[in-house]
Amino acid sequence: MSAINFEIRLNKENKIYHEGELLKGSVHFNCPAEAKHDGIILTMEGVVNLQLSTKNVGLFDAFYNSVKPITLLNNTLELDAPGKLTAGNSDFHFELPLVCKKEPRILYETYHGVFININYQLRCDVKRSFLAKSLQKIQQFCIQNKPTVVDAKALKASEVNFSISPETIQKHTKERVAMPRFLITGKLDQTECCVTRPLTGQLTVQHTEVAIKSIELQLVRVETCGCAEGYSKDATEIQTIHIADGNVCPKLEIPIYMILPRLFTCPTLVTKNFKIEFELNLLVIFKDDYVVTENFQVVFKRTESPSDNKIRT
Structure with a gap:
């Protein structure tokens, strides 16, 4: 039986598509000699995989009460009926619409989390006889929302000023700890924030009685999975960056600048079955390893400013 070498090629090199577009490409075959097959099938799949956290529902419940995957895309196309592939190169072109035809009737952005994963892929199966092993190739692609235009005033409105001191930390607690x-x-x-732009800001250590060991900024994903028995909610770290290392000079303005990782973040998403939300933790670690944390709720969007739109057009 002759060897069959093949790959799935997409017309877009970055493999990023928007809902409503046509997914265009080809399956390229290279055969050293004529090869027989029992059919070539191309399948496009888009699935939201949900997993319950064992911290919330227990190991037994997480194993037996798993949340059903949500199918967003499931299209099958026969590229070639049973027959033979000629020796040399051959291409089978395809066009598939990126439309969710049933509930939720929307394509969510590609996202790789701990308990929630939103994946899109093409799978090409080359069926062969009983004595020859069937072949399969998989090609991942990404779905992104089209950016919405937002003006500078709207961005400015979400600015947050903060102040951290023993009084703000103990404001909502009954006990007063020596600090x-x-x-x-x-x-x-x-x-x-726009997911394609960095998180920015600044902080200043006005004064401190104890030397600071480091200041860190932590990005956290909060994933909530729904099911008939209740909800599983868990917060996990995406990335942590050092803003300052070692003791900090008083009155010195320190910039905050965090670039968001591409696949591990997405626009904040709230549905009836699951939620993907994000938070920021500002960690101040003192020399005696005492840690002070300030939490910020952040909302991620895919936006562009009017100036970006003018440049592109």
Whole structure:
């Protein structure tokens, strides 16, 4: 039986598509000699895989009460009926519409999380006789929302100023713990952020009685999976960056600048079956390893400014 070498090629090199577009490409075959097959099938799949956290529902419940996957795309196309592939190169072209035809009737953005994964892929199966092993190739592609235009005033409205001190930390607690005196002020430029742009801001250590060991910024995903028995909600770290290492000079403005990882973030998503949300933790670690944390709720969107739109057009 002759060897069959093949690959799935997409017309877009970056493999990024929007809902409503046509997914165009070809399956390229290279055969050193004529090869027989029992059919070539191309399948396009889009699935939301949900997994319950064992921390919330227990190991037994997480195993037996798994949440059913949500199918977004499931199209099958016969590229070639049973027959033979000629020696040399051959291509089978395809066009598939990127439309979700049943509930939820929307394509969510590609996302790789811990308990929620939104994946899109093409699978090409070359069926062969009983004595020859069938062949399969998989090609992943990404779905992204089309950017919405937002003006500078709307971005400015989501700016947050913050102040961290023993008084703000103990504001909502009954117990008062002996704590060194310190004051840290700053701001986040936006809490409604575009996923393709960095999180920015600044902070200043006004004064502190105890030396600071480091200041870190932590990006956290909060994934909620729904099911008949209830909800599983878990927060997990995506990435942490050092803003300052070692003791910080008082009154020195320190910039905040975090680039969001492409596949591990997406626009904030809330559906009846699951939620993908994000938070920021500002961690101040003192020399005695005492840690002070300030939490910020952030909303991610896929946006562009009017100036970006003018440049592109």
